[in-house]
Amino acid sequence: MHDLRALRADPAAFDASLTRRGDAPVADHVVRLDEDRRAAVTALQDRQARRKTLSKEIGTLRRTGADSAALEAEAVALREEIERLEAVVRDCDAEIRDLLVTLPNRLDEAVPDGADEAANVVVHQVGERRNFAFAPREHFALGEALGMMDFETASKLSGARFVVLRGALARMERALGQFMLDLHVQEHGYTETAVPVLVNEAAMFGTDKLPKFADQSFRTEDGRWLVPTAEVPLTASVAGDILPGAALPRRMVALSSCFRSEAGASGRDTRGMLRQHQFQKVEMVSVTRPEDSDAELERMTRCAETVLERLGIPYRRMLLCAGDTGFGAAKTFDLEAWLPGQDAWREISSCSTTRDFQARRMNARFRPAEGAAPEFVHTLNGSGLAVGRTLIAVMENYQNEDGGITVPEVLRPYMSGLAVINAD
Incomplete structure (x- = not known):
């Protein structure tokens, strides 16, 4: 398995090793998937924080007898958005993992070039x-x-x-x-x-x-x-x-x-x-x-x-x-x-x-x-x-x-x- 952080830090070197083995470069694709995942994680964390805040606000309104319908509607929409973002994170994780497990190890610099x-x-x-x-x-x-x-x-x-x-x-x-x-x-x-x-x-x-x-x-x-x-x-x-x-x-x-x-x-x-x-x-x-x-x-x-x-x-x-x-x-x-x-x-x-x-x-x-x-x-x-x-x-x-x-x-x-x- 590969270190995703090392791949992100130097995608060109990662692809160079694959190319030396005769394999197609994939670093850009992996990096894009990782960026999508990280963006989804950030959005998910924001939505989860907003859900906590909403929960407290709805509770306060209900205790005082005020109308909480608007906030409850927002909470329903937020729950659906959280479920969607969780699915995005899961799908990106799975796609990254499924791709990385098929990729060969990075070659030592001392390994000579050659096809066979x-x-x-x-x-x-x-x-x-x-x-x-x-x-x-x-x-x-x-x-x-x-x-x-x-x-x-x-x-x-x-x-x-x-x-x-x-x-x-x-x-x-x-x-x-x-x-x-x-x-x-x-x-x-x-x-x-x-x-x-x-x-x-x-x-x-x-x-x-x-x-x-x-x-x-x-x-x-x-x-x-x-x-x-x-x-x-x-x-x-x-x-x-x-x-x-x-x-x-x-x-x-x-x-x-x-x-x-x-x-x-x-x-x-x-x-x-x-x-x-x-x-x-x-x-x-x-x-x-x-x-x-x-x-x-x-x-x-x-x-x-x-x-x-x-x-x-x-x-x-x-x-x-x-x-x-x-x-x-x-x-x-x-x-x-x-x-x-x-x-x-x-x-x-x-x-x-x-x-x-x-x-x-x-x-x-x-x-x-x-x-x-x-x-x-x-x-x-x-x-x-x-x-x-x-x-x-x-x-x-x-x-x-x-x-x-x-x-x-x-x-x-x-x-x-x-x-x-x-x-x-």
Whole structure:
């Protein structure tokens, strides 16, 4: 949600951010609606004050037996005018709110211009890409040949964009999630949190998933939503709260199942596990003071990068351009892992600051000091990492010519010391 006062103070800057995203300017329309509302509120207050005065005058006339008919007629007309003005205020409020909730977050000045991912900027690249003595295969070819990745059975059970993992690959997926959680909790200071994967509409709205992304999420018949990411319950856990300033930053991490309808993704990544309706992800969320959120974004992104470095996966950090930055984000770093089977970089993590955009939607605040007025917190979220995509990256980067997969050293304690995955 946007700060209406900030929009009024600098409508040109507000529109400039929208234009950079490729959206039409709306500030003038919002300002006109706000002016209409404020004029109606002023008129309403005047009429309400006059009604109080009239009430006293009518009472005085009635007590003295004087004729109050004229004032009573004025009171009737005034009541109708007050009802009309109240309706104007309600209608303006609703129209302003309905418009503001559809508008994306204002972009950080550091976000580069550009219409799509082609304009994203490489911040740095880490790790050496392996030189294979054979033609590397994609993950689904490896997994199917091992007999441990089954799309046919998953399709029979659930339809397209699902997978059944078996044996050592299923265990490696579990190992990856546990390794990531342990790293973020033990070394990065996050609090492990187990969250529901069904949430209400308020939680989805507060984390900017509704109304914008309703068609990309699954809704149950009783009106709840399957989470697209644990960002939703983790962030919404502070909705409506006034946190003590000393309690910030609050850092939480969860491993959960995630669900996305992938609306609009027809024909994209139809082979393999890259784009699934159901997947596992380790999600990091931070709730901070406003002055700390920029540093927290860098810290969170480094936490995600550390996972890839420990696994030995080459990656690069991308600063997303205006046209590729998500609806709720002010600034986003994507991490892209190198997939030799695809001969391509693919997103494996996205770390964003939403500033106070989500906090305003869910009224999440903190008290800077004892007795001080509450202020909105800043919220951040990041993948640390997407488990399925990390499994893909491990399989493709650690594959052997015979079709086996070497297990990275850091995962072996989670797999009873297993060094190589071979066909059963």
